[in-house]
Amino acid sequence: MSNLQHxxxxxxxxxxxxxxxxxxxxxxxxxxxxxxxxxxxNWHIEGHRVKSFNVPYFELIDGVEEIVGKLPGKQKILVVCAKEGSSVFVAEQLAEAGLDNVYYLQGGMKEWSEHLEPVKVGDLRDGGEIYQFVRIGKGCLSYMIVSGQEAAVVDSVRLTDVYEAFAKERSLTITHTIDTHLHADHISGGRKLAKSTGATYWLPEKDAEEVTFAYEKLEEGKVIQVGTTSISILPIYSPGHTIGSTSLLVDDTYFLTGDILFVASIGRPDLAGKAEDWVGDLHDTLYNRYQDLSKELLVLPAHFGSHAELGPDGVVSARLGDLYRDNPGLNIASEAEFRRVVTGQLPPQPNAYQEIRQVNMGRLQPDEEEQREMETGPNRCAVHDK
Amino acid sequence: MPAQAQPHFSADKVLDCKGLACPMPIVRTKKAMEQIAPGEVIEVQATDKGSLADMKGWANNTGHYYLGSLQEGNVLRHFLRKASPQETKAETRYPHTITNKELQARLQSAEPFLLIDVREPAEYAFQRIAAAKSIPLGVLEQHLDELPTDRDIFVICRSGNRSDLACQLLAGKGFSRVKNVVPGMAGWTGPAENE
Structure with a gap:
């Protein structure tokens, strides 16, 4: 044991x-x-300048000699496993073999999938701010809109402590939690956060037909006020990913598109089993409703599919006009072609997506460990994700 | 998903890895494997859910034979059989054989025969042909009086080696209508069942 500690x-x-x-x-x-x-x-850590290499720990039980030669000598090496134990086991052997820049990932992929990193997107006209909370391991994006001493949280993930701590540090009261749609890839923290902070929880009515709890209806044109200033959140009905999907226009500048429009892709219409019905709505939203909006809006989606979508400082965003030029999902010539492309090349569904929808409707109450297991793996909410 | 049943077989060694996180269940299994004889079966009890995929991967990687897992509450019971060097060599000496395909045809015909599965009970429990009678190679000699002389006897194992030894034993005891099934359960694509 003393050798191990050494x-x-x-x-x-x-x-x-x-x-x-x-x-x-x-x-x-x-x-x-x-x-x-x-x-x-199925799922691993990626980055602009990350080189990754997979060798199961059970192939390294007799020693790491065979792979030491394949590893860089001076560069940082991060050993990653599911929970941490095996990465420590392998990292120690690498250190013993003479590599001196070896790290292990604390808590493994389990903690990685739950980490939330807040980054500031920009300022609001009346002195407020908007933050993006990047759940980098899973590709989920949530938002906090701050004005005066109040805050609204949009598309909150279940790790609500992070928003509460962030608000507390700045002496903010969370007054609204909003879900742009009924999520299928991750468990929403919207209700939980509203309950513990006394905030109002908003959800589109059309996505809430089977829910077991009370909520405020998120409706087009029904303004949600944050703080004492005139910062407002204007919902815009934008179905397609779900029938209720509603986008939010914040301060006439920031456009929270939920799972309808991403930076490099578009939302998928099939997670409630209604791809054929909803693909027409998705087309209408992307090619008509959104087209009528200012091209200067800054699109802030609820997901990203690849590390390539992370901008400087980690913010995932794009000008709406730029997306109409560059996003393949916004450049399909006809509706017939759109239907073919969108329903024809859907990636595998997210892990446990049907159970996750049940949880978000309040119809299933899994414990912490079960919730964690349901959320394993990437989000897979976009059409072009692999 | 692992089966939820009380097994009617026991392993040669039981290893308790309950409460241990990875990599320990695999590290301990590897050590325990060194202490059992080739062909013997080990049962590894673990509570780490990751051990299911990792146990299969490790067995594949080392050549040991992963038989299957049972789940009882939080405990996963993994069964593995230690590989033996002669199994990998195709040293078949008994000349009379029947292919898997021919056996499958015979299973559908009316002509009577006896099929003996000479693998270990744990192997038999996880995957077997419904008509097969389980008589592990090690106890075959004690069951000779149960065997018929008026019809064909087919002998099957995982890869055709243990069944080859069984055929030789039966032939030596005067059974003349004995055939070895090749390659055996490892290549079986016909109907199978488990416990």
């Missing part, structure tokens, strides 16, 4: 926050992922 001094711990900063800064990193190959193929 070795532990040589391997360094990297937290999910530190890894996020490193990825945002686009630093070079070599990742040795020691989970089994199936888990790795």
């Amino acid at each position: 070795q532990q001094a040589k391997v360094k711990k990297m937290t999910a926050h530190e890894l996020t900063e490193l990825l945002f800064a686009q630093e070079e990193l070599f990742i040795l992922d020691v989970r089994n190959s199936e888990d790795y193929e």
